[in-house]
Amino acid sequence: MKKILLYIFLFTYTTIMFKPLLPYITDTVAHIFWYSSHISTVHYENGQYHVHIESGKISKECSGKK
Numbered sequence: 001m002k003k004i005l006l007y008i009f010l011f012t013y014t015t016i017m018f019k020p021l022l023p024y025i026t027d028t029v030a031h032i033f034w035y036s037s038h039i040s041t042v043h044y045e046n047g048q049y050h051v052h053i054e055s056g057k058i059s060k061e062c063s064g065k066k
């Protein structure tokens, strides 16, 4: 039981610590595995620099600015 709580805490901690990197990781995975659908949906709607926009939103959330 203690190990499960430890794993949940470790997963939560790493998710919070790597939250600013998540747009880059998800974009890399999308470009590798779902390239055509990613290009035809996300890049079509948000442009070539969609990761920059998502990263900017997360940095504003983390800093508390609006």
Ligand SMILES: [Zn+2]
Residues within 6 Å of the ligand: 027, 030, 031, 038, 042, 043, 050
């Ligand atoms: Zn992309």
